[in-house]
Amino acid sequence: MLSPTPSASAVAPDAPIVRASGVRKSYDGREILHGIELRLAVGERVALMGPSGSGKTTLLNCLGGVDRIDGGEIELCGQALHRLDRTALAAVRRRWLGTIFQFFHLLPTLTAAENIEFPLQLLGVPRREREARVRELLERVGIAPRAHALPGQLSGGEMQRTAIARALVHRPPVLLADEPTGNLDSASGGRILALLRELSEETRTALLLVTHSAEAAAICHRVLHLRDGAVVAEDVRA
Numbered sequence: 001m002l003s004p005t006p007s008a009s010a011v012a013p014d015a016p017i018v019r020a021s022g023v024r025k026s027y028d029g030r031e032i033l034h035g036i037e038l039r040l041a042v043g044e045r046v047a048l049m050g051p052s053g054s055g056k057t058t059l060l061n062c063l064g065g066v067d068r069i070d071g072g073e074i075e076l077c078g079q080a081l082h083r084l085d086r087t088a089l090a091a092v093r094r095r096w097l098g099t100i101f102q103f104f105h106l107l108p109t110l111t112a113a114e115n116i117e118f119p120l121q122l123l124g125v126p127r128r129e130r131e132a133r134v135r136e137l138l139e140r141v142g143i144a145p146r147a148h149a150l151p152g153q154l155s156g157g158e159m160q161r162t163a164i165a166r167a168l169v170h171r172p173p174v175l176l177a178d179e180p181t182g183n184l185d186s187a188s189g190g191r192i193l194a195l196l197r198e199l200s201e202e203t204r205t206a207l208l209l210v211t212h213s214a215e216a217a218a219i220c221h222r223v224l225h226l227r228d229g230a231v232v233a234e235d236v237r238a
Contacts, residue, residue: 015078017042017173017206018063022072025055025062032058034229035072042173043204045197047217050226056210057178059226063208064176065093077173094122098167098205102179104159106151112162113138113147119170137165141195157188161195168199175200177209181216193219 018040025033033055040046048056061067063074065081074081077096081089106115113134120130138144141161143154151159160180167175180196181189197219200207209220217223218237225233 016040016075017077018208019075020059020063020072021074023059023062023069023074024071025058025067026070027058031070032229033062033069036229036231038063038224038231040174040206040208042206043200044222045200045207045209045220047220047223048208048210048226049212049217049223054226055229056226058229060176060178060208060210064097064099065089094119095170096172096174098170098172098175100160100163100167100175100177100180102182104151104156104163104183106159106162106166108151111148111150112143112154112158115151115162116165116169119166123170125170133169134165137169140199141165155188156184157191160184160188160192164192164195164199168203168205171203173206175205175207177207179210179212181211181213189213190215 016039018038020036020038023033023036024031036059048059050056058067062069063076065076069082072082076092079092081092084092107118110118116137117130117134120133125133135144138147141164143158143161143165146154146158151162154162177196181192184192193216196207199205207220209216211217221237223235223237224231225235
């Protein structure tokens, strides 16, 4: 079993690990997000659903510090992302966030094991600890026999398992996933969703999941429905 994710020291036990308040974002003079409010607790899984163009991916990018917001506040592990300079923001993202993409975004010249190890290299983790963590996750996500394969030699499901391991190897308290099963067949997608749920429960990692899939939303505690850049409804599943 994987070790639980260490909580960020700046976060009080009862405080949300992610907090968005009044978040606004515009592109080319058109406002995409209109005063979004969102809270994500330690270990909680929340799905973002809505039609194309509703602002789901834009919101995920803002929460992950990829895009700067135009108004409002975003806090991640007690850090106000909107107030950080580029260097500090990169450090926060590298340590406290894991990201899973629909199209995997693996480095094509690195093996599966090397892709998983890469975030630990960026953090300066010692070699023996890097190797131990990579071995643990290769086993946990079920691709240990494919450790030395390049991404081009892996199936879609194997690439996504590699991407999940890479996102979790540095033990981030928050995991962001953008349509993580959208490029997989239904059987592979179902296995990936089961794996995400299991790993989230084991490590107490909070998961924010952008999806069009009711099956994906079913692994979450809550579902937030977005339309035209605003949260219009919320379903509580558990």
